[in-house]
Amino acid sequence: MALRARLLLPLIILAGCETLPRDAFRLSESALATREMQTREYASMSDTEILSASTAVLQDLGYAIDEVEEPLGVLSASKRADATSGIKAVGSLAMDGVKCIFSFLRACDGKNYSKLDDVQDIRLTLISRPQLDNEENVVVRITIQRVIWDKKGRLSVQQTVTDSSVYESFFDKMSKAVFLEQEGV
Amino acid sequence: MRIFAGTLYMVFLSACASNNAAITESGSQVQVRQIQTRTYDTLDKRDTLRSVLATLQDLGFVIDKADYELATISATKLQDYQIRMTVTVRERGGERLDVRANARFNESTVEDPLAYQDFFAVLDKAMFLTLHNVD
Numbered sequence: 001m002a003l004r005a006r007l008l009l010p011l012i013i014l015a016g017c018e019t020l021p022r023d024a025f026r027l028s029e030s031a032l033a034t035r036e037m038q039t040r041e042y043a044s045m046s047d048t049e050i051l052s053a054s055t056a057v058l059q060d061l062g063y064a065i066d067e068v069e070e071p072l073g074v075l076s077a078s079k080r081a082d083a084t085s086g087i088k089a090v091g092s093l094a095m096d097g098v099k100c101i102f103s104f105l106r107a108c109d110g111k112n113y114s115k116l117d118d119v120q121d122i123r124l125t126l127i128s129r130p131q132l133d134n135e136e137n138v139v140v141r142i143t144i145q146r147v148i149w150d151k152k153g154r155l156s157v158q159q160t161v162t163d164s165s166v167y168e169s170f171f172d173k174m175s176k177a178v179f180l181e182q183e184g185v
Numbered sequence: 186m187r188i189f190a191g192t193l194y195m196v197f198l199s200a201c202a203s204n205n206a207a208i209t210e211s212g213s214q215v216q217v218r219q220i221q222t223r224t225y226d227t228l229d230k231r232d233t234l235r236s237v238l239a240t241l242q243d244l245g246f247v248i249d250k251a252d253y254e255l256a257t258i259s260a261t262k263l264q265d266y267q268i269r270m271t272v273t274v275r276e277r278g279g280e281r282l283d284v285r286a287n288a289r290f291n292e293s294t295v296e297d298p299l300a301y302q303d304f305f306a307v308l309d310k311a312m313f314l315t316l317h318n319v320d
Contacts, residue, residue, distance in 0.1 A: 025288075
């Protein structure tokens with residue numbers, strides 16, 4: 001027993017203190033591809049015009065602006081949104097129902113349903129800067145993160161959004177806003 | 186057996202930190218500053234801050250606060266873990282700028298010099314590209 005305790009203690013202490021992953025401050029192999037996915041160039045626009053168009057897009061999408069620093073071209077915004085999925089909800093309810101019936105009403109805790117994603121907090125940063133080798137163009141890069149909470153308010157997922165379709169969809173809207181900005185609409 | 190289990194639980198709880206000690210932390214301030222600081226031969230505050238922003242975005246951070254006047258940027262990275270970071274830029278005589286970065290990983294301060302070396306290695310590249318106007 002004593003020996004087992006001696007072996008267990010360091011493990012428990014280590015488990016109590018999570019360690020920083022070695023790659024936390026290193027560029028991943030996909031960093032370049034990710035940068036391309038998150039970046040667009042706009043010709044003949046100033047930083048300020050881009051920031052103004054970006055603010056309009058974010059408002060279109062229901063975001064609140066948390067931080068703007070014009071001299072650095074920084075814009076951060078966030079919103080809380082629904083994270084539920086209809087199909088998953090139906091599936092979980094069905095599983096809970098089956099479990100409840102087969103346990104003769106002893107396991108009707110709705111556990112599957114309570115683990116479902118409920119709401120998500122989305123945060124994004126947009127940074128615009130003049131293109132380094134051609135100051136007439138502006139380079140815009142966005143990064144998006146989200147935290148998803150389950151039905152019981154527990155943390156479900158926290159992640160950086162890497163789905164390229166999200167960025168494409170955002171930049172589509174951005175292009176329209178830039179057009180409107182240039183036309184003065 | 187019950188005492189043993191109780192002791193294990195106490196050890197588990199006390200393994201990382203105590204309440205008040207976390208407010209001021211311990212350790213050498215000078216050493217911490219050395220680990221967290223890198224000096225660059227430039228006086229261009231804006232380009233340096235832009236390089237910091239590019240580095241943070243490359244590493245997957247979202248910017249919480251950015252202030253050009255005070256040359257301070259705070260950012261958060263969310264993965265299976267959370268890292269919060271503040272980077273400041275200060276003039277240091279002789280046409281040089283000091284960039285200082287401090288990071289928190291979940292509930293603890295990042296003290297590993299290698300982590301800061303990694304961060305500054307990425308920043309070095311961004312600084313080089315920015316100062317030489319290469320995109």
